[in-house]
Amino acid sequence: MSDNQNLLAEQRRALILEEVRRRGGARVNELTRKLSVSDMTVRRDLDALARQGALEKVHGGAVPVAEASTHEPGFEAKSSLELSAKEDIARAAATMAQPGSAIALSGGTTTFALARHLLDVPNLTVVTNSVRVADVFHAAQRSGGQGPGNRAGAATVVLTGGVRTPSDSLVGSVADAAIRSLHFDALFLGVHGISAEAGLSTPNLAEAETNRHFVGSARRVIVVADHTKWGTVGLSSFASLDQVDTLVTDGGLPSEARAEMQERLPELVVAGEQEAGAEESEEL
Template structure:
């Protein structure tokens, strides 16, 4: 962390991201230590710890907080994940949608961030969409039933051919297994938007579901360009099975909560980092704007 005098004007989410980064790196933090480093009151720090604890990001203990040791095989359901970091996911989706080219063939994996992205991609003309997500497919099917002109003001009218892979349904409503793998094996995508359970420099991209790992591996292998869309809480998480290294990722789209040290690790391995800052942060003179790219 920076010296206390340098952190007086940190936004709440930036401060919480720094706290969480410390917890993940060191295993725990103390309130009195954080008050000195961040130059805020102990009441502010305790509120930050309360917020992070409610999100399941850490566990409060007497005088501070410790890391939550989630089982590497635990896979939350779609609804449970939908309630987490939704504003960040929406910002990530808006930044990622700018990468979709009309008339291209794209793939979307399962996940709540790709679900948010799908709602924006319905406005991109003439896409061919392959997905193993029941939720994502539903978004495109609903858009096709929408009356002409019913899109939000200023949006383009998009049309998409959607291919749902088939397979065995996971708790996150993704379709995986041999049927999905066989369908993906014969296809080639211009662009893959990939949601992940966990991402780290050591383990790469990972998931708690072995079958999903193999299906994601097929998706990565069939794509000319791989774009990972994941909020900052996914950094440092490691699932049971890794399915791709960071070097196989072309672009990582995340939110402004990703700590600076994590950004540096990302830049060592991934060609392009896109940070989708919120509007308040984007107005700061020393903070990159929404969708800021660091190739």
């Protein structure tokens, strides 16, 4: 390889690293468009950067590693990752919300996906500390409940208030006081990380405290987390696995993690696989 080609590769990798750090993550297809190079070239660059310890490869892209326990990607960066898995999880979790019940949704991109599916569940009272989740219901109500969420107007939405985080969640004393005063039939909880040892964790100390109050106010705790969250440990743990009633995840969860969760939790739901099994049964 010529010196000029080496220089081009170094420049390209510097741009990739800058993009990953600036946005909190980037997908391969986004980088190919931005750099006007092939998918294979970007993957080779990501491999090289990962070997240097400059970033961490994830399915379909890369995320920063410099501040593993405290780094908190922004909402936009996280929303572009694991889209198919999050949609499968949201669809499965929505079936667990009973009409007329009082539910809570924490912040996160998976609960944001879930909110769109909950528009079809009538007479819900939804308490959330997520600006994005509240916007889903408010937008549907403003549009007159047209489309898939034609019963959205029946939902009562309570936004907790508080201090906004990079992931567009509201935390702090105002949010905590609101949540402590309420009781939920079910909590749908997004997480930064989940592991057998650390339980549920987040890099944001204030968000950890708010999530503790969510867990303490719920009769049933349903964690919605794609497989990339397994083994990730944030700065602060806010709940143990013993406090989780149901984990809804996707088929990418490693077999050893499945075995661990099946042993530790009352219910493990693997979205996508469950739906495929139901379709096969109907065909038979």
